[in-house]
Amino acid sequence: MTETPHLSNAPEGANEPDWADRMEQSVLDSALERAPRLGWNARLVRDACAANGLSDGDQELLLPNGPRDLAALLWRRHDAEALAELGDPAGLKIRERIARALETRLEVAMAHPEAEKRAAGFMALPTNADLALSLTWATADGLWRWAGDTATDWNHYSKRTILSGILIPAMTLRLFNGRDASDAFVAARIENVMTFEKWKAGKDFDAPVRKITEMLSRLRYPQRT
DSSP states (O other), X not given: OOSOOOOTTOOTTTTSTTHHHHHHHHHHHHHHHHHHHHOSSHHHHHHHHHHTTOOHHHHHHHOTTTHHHHHHHHHHHHHHHHHHHHOOOTTOOHHHHHHHHHHHHXXXXXXXXXXXXXXXXXXXXXXXXXXXXXXXXXXXXXHHHHTTOOOOSHHHHHHHHHHHHHHXXXXXXXXXXXXXXXXXXXXXXXXXXXHHHXXXXXXXXXXXXXXXXXXXXXXXXXXXX
């Protein structure tokens, strides 16, 4: 949240610019302790907010979308932790960068595995597909940027689409089947990514657009004979 909401009966210090951010993280910490028992739902949000002295009105202002907001907070916390832990990619080949990025992102989510399972189950609901997709895309974008990707053409989107398609199943495998299963899956998918990148290297995907542009130009400005 970028602005501190005007909360009723807010605790001392609530007018500080970063109060809402700090309170969100405190509520999330409380939720992680309770999620294995309560699940990821509205009750969890209410219990975690109450543990931090927030009223129902305060909760509505801080987390208007309830468990969806809470799930987004957890996901973005993991993104931030992963990027902070990754360090400088200099000296690593692109394959190694992507492997390290994925491994680190998966690892930071294992700090609270049981709570993470509840959050993953919540995110898997059809009603939350939009949230899951947007968060996964943002993660893929952050990891590719860390890896040094500066593409602005269609490669920008293809790379993030591919990495997004790896993240979710890899996370699911890590949570429910263990590290060996997720590592094997990631290794195989990275091989697919590298094969795809090699194939793309010899292709000129802008050629059809150029041809159409040239054709339209000739129609508009025919050559004189």
